[in-house]
Amino acid sequence: MDEDALRELAEERLQALAGPEARLREDQWAAIRALVLERRRALVVQRTGWGKSAVYFVATALLRELGEGPTVIVSPLLALMRNQVAAAAGAEVHAATINSGNPEEWEDIEERVAAGEVDVLLVSPERLNNPDFRDTVLPELTQSAGLLVVDEAHCISDWGHDFRPDYRRLRTLLTELPEGVPVLATTATANDRVVADVSDQLGVGGEFTDPQETLVLRGTLDRESLRLGVIELPTAQARMGWLAANLDQLAGSGIIYTLTVAAADEVSSYLRERGHEVASYTGRTDPAEREQAESDLLNNRVKALVATSALGMGFDKPDLGFVVHLGAPSSPIAYYQQIGRAGRGVRRAEVLLLPGREDRDIWAYFASMAFPPESIVRAVLDALQQNGKLSTAALEPHVELGRSRLEMVLKVLDVDGAVRRVKGGWEPTGEPWHYDAERYQRIEAERRAEQQAMIDYIGTGSCRMEFLRRQLDDPHAEPCGRCDNCTGEGRSAEVDQEAVQQAQERLQRPGVELAPRKMWPSGMSALGVEVSGKLAAEEQIATGRAVGRLTDIGWGNRLREVLATGAPDQEVPEDLFQAAVKVLAAWDWEQRPVGVVALGARTRPKLVRSLAERIASIGRLPLLGEVATNPNTAPQHATNSAQRVAALWRQFKVPEDLASRLSGLDGPVLLMDDYADTGWTASIAGRLLRRAGAPAVLPFTLATTS
Missing domain, CATH: 3.40.50 (Rossmann fold)
Structure with missing residues (x-):
């Protein structure tokens, strides 16, 4: 198939996915061309809503037309997977997902993949090291794959705002891909440091490929629909009272982000008491309830979801009218990622930040959950070396780590080759392991710098969108002309005292x-x-x-x-x-x-x-x-x-x-x-x-x- 015919077919598949008026952007076509015609590796760093998913769904359709195997997409969140499965159907691409939310379907899906009935298989990064999946399904899938996609690729990076140790296993997976299998990595939230680190982790432009054979597509991160603003209020009850009094004035439906699960539950309960149709969405929400909440928001049955970062990457509602933060995230990059949920398919969407004096305490708490000191990590290794295979629960008596931090340490040690996950637990490999104290210190320093940058964002008198774009090293950053600082206009910080009193009563x-x-x-x-x-x-x-x-x-x-x-x-x-x-x-x-x-x-x-x-x-x-x-x-x-x-x-x-x-x-x-x-x-x-x-x-x- 020549290039002209391929592009024509690509345009047809895009229109099936996005509507009859849709046309491929030049960078979208450049990525598709590199993947399908040249079988290259590509790193696409483009703003939220730009159409990164269209690249891999259209490329999948074309590769399947050419007789290639299924696309494997490594995707981090259940909400993102559900959106992608639905989107794939629009491009006449048959997609399925294997994740923690559908274990009863795994066997059937694996059989359908083997029979060639699945065009796209979405897997969570955690599945890559599940012993059964890793040892029985993954090898065959790797050999038959037509395309590997790493979505939200900033998760690979220690410097990214949502680092996940499981993602780093992709480096091993890349070494096992047959020659000529194209690879696509995508993200919207990567500064220069993250781009360099992701490239190294994936081998994009690194030791596994010739840098001259790698395509990097990086575009402007401006979002013309977003209207950014900050409203500083003195107390938690003032912030909640302001939100209750102003929520109905915000156009359409949206997301209200909080920093903790407790806050999400508390705010959603208060807003419901004030007559607003809202639902809570956190990592502790039952999976079935989370799916229902996503559906209710997508279909405008609720005014807003009050959510933690569990509702984040990839959740796609084109007409999402607003994003409000009650409390500031600890990183401008994380903030940009979350506000990117708004305004994809509407001309105007409001983005409002209501910071709180307790934010820094919460940042400090989450920072305390970082990678532990060497002595504690060595205790994990020593326990495994002395006892052989142990489950995570059986390891706990030997180490001074809570369950979640212990699991993180084990994942990092696994990625580094010091331990191996097996059925029933973990076992040592006997390979030497080095505690990279200098790297962890650099990461901690970077986190502190990000927190200061978030404080600077709140207090800046210059363009807010330009500030965020510069944090992401966008070379095209310039004043947006739309935010509260650019226009000199913003929502009033005045709060109805009755609403404040009701919030006070609820909080107390x-x-x-x-x-x-x-x-x-x-x-x-x-x-x-x-x-x-x-x-x-x-x-x-x-x-x-x-x-x-x-x-x-x-x-x-x-x-x-x-x-x-x-x-x-x-x-x-x-x-x-x-x-x-x-x-x-x-x-x-x-x-x-x-x-x-x-x-x-x-x-x-x-x-x-x-x-x-x-x-x-x-x-x-x-x-x-x-x-x-x-x-x-x-x-x-x-x-x-x-x-x-x-x-x-x-x-x-x-x-x-x-x-x-x-x-x-x-x-x-x-x-x-x-x-x-x-x-x-x-x-x-x-x-x-x-x-x-x-x-x-x-x-x-x-x-x-x-």
Whole structure:
């Protein structure tokens, strides 16, 4: 097929995908031509909505016409996959996806791929190292693939705003592709550093290909439909009140981004109370509910989704009319990526940022989840070398890492060749491994620079779109003439005081459930604690309550202030005490408590003791005593569940006088503490109280971390 005929066919496929008026951009055709005619590798860095997906769907259709195998697209998010499967159908391309949300379909899809019935297979990066998929499906797929697409390729880069260790396995996959299989990498959010790093990771212009054979297409990142603005308001209730009063004035439907899951749930609940049709969308939302929420937004059945970054890359609603951020992301690049959801198919879309004073605390918390120190990573390797294959759960007792950070470390070690994922867990490879401290320090410094740039964006008096484009090293960056700074016009920061008051009432409405622990962590015998399986029913605590979460935008600020490291131990502040009283008054317990017990605290004994005393007094309940702290045990460390249980196991004891008072009770006792993290402190102390005679234990804390 000659080039003219190929382009004509490409235009036909594009029109089937995007409508009869659609025409290929010159860079789109350049990429398709390189992939289909020349079988080259291409890196496409173009703004959101430019049409990157059209490139790989049209290229797939043409390659299939020429008898080539299916396209494999590595794609990071379920929402993105669902959009892409639907879009592919418009181009008469049969697409299927294998991801964590459809395990019941995997076998059927793999059979259809083998039978040639699937033109495009979308896989999550995590699937690339699933033992079954990696060892049985991937080798055959690699040999038969007609095109490999790496979507949202900035995820490969340590410097990208959404680095994912699983993506780095693509480098290995590229070495196994047969010669002549074209590769396309796409992203909208990559500055010069990220482009260089992605190129190296993928071998695009690197050691696997001749740089002269690589096509890099990088265009302007301006978005002519977007109207950027910043509204600075003094408090969380002012921001929520402003949003409730102004949401209906924003055209169409849109997305309201928050920085935490707690904030998303809190804001969506408040807006629904104010009569707005909104839904919450976070990483904790049930998969079926997430899919329904996406559908409701796409079909304008809701005014907005209140979402975390879980609703991000690739979600495609052409008529999305606005994006509002309640709280600033920690990076201008991440911010550009999220606002890119708006205005793809409309002439005007509003983009508003309402920053909060708690933003930096939240940035600092997420930064604390970064790659851990070398000593901790070495402990992971040592545990595997000493024990052989271990599951992630069985590894936890050996290392001071929570589950999510441990999984991240294992993925990085896997990519680096030091461990290998196998059925049932992980095993060491015996290969030497180097902790690249210099690289991690550079990444940390870059993150701090990005946070400062976000602060500078908020305060800039110059063009906001130009600012973001310069952060992405767009050589064409210039004033947009549309943002609040360019026009001198923006939405008023005035807030209806009734709306502020209602927001205040909602934010000051205390009360969070504390779910009890019901299963012991795996591998406790390795730490000298002989427990396993379920906690005995007669030793379990009941569902408890906390005033609020440390990540709440309401009580969170106040709780963080009182419970911060280094904050003075003090008697319970009046506002927190009154909030505790409200939570207890609203607690719909099966049986009213008959006494109060304080948990012996190392860091805030005055706070916990005064809380217990005042609650006992106002509730006209006896203060039964205090669970004592064993002075001969080391302080507990905030690590994973196994480590926490081992640290707590011998830390508490029930004094004889308290035990004597418990033995004759005919109802539950309230167990008072300052905050709950993993839930094991209350569970271990509550177990001792149950064993000493308490019929039931109701844990109560000022704060919870989850």
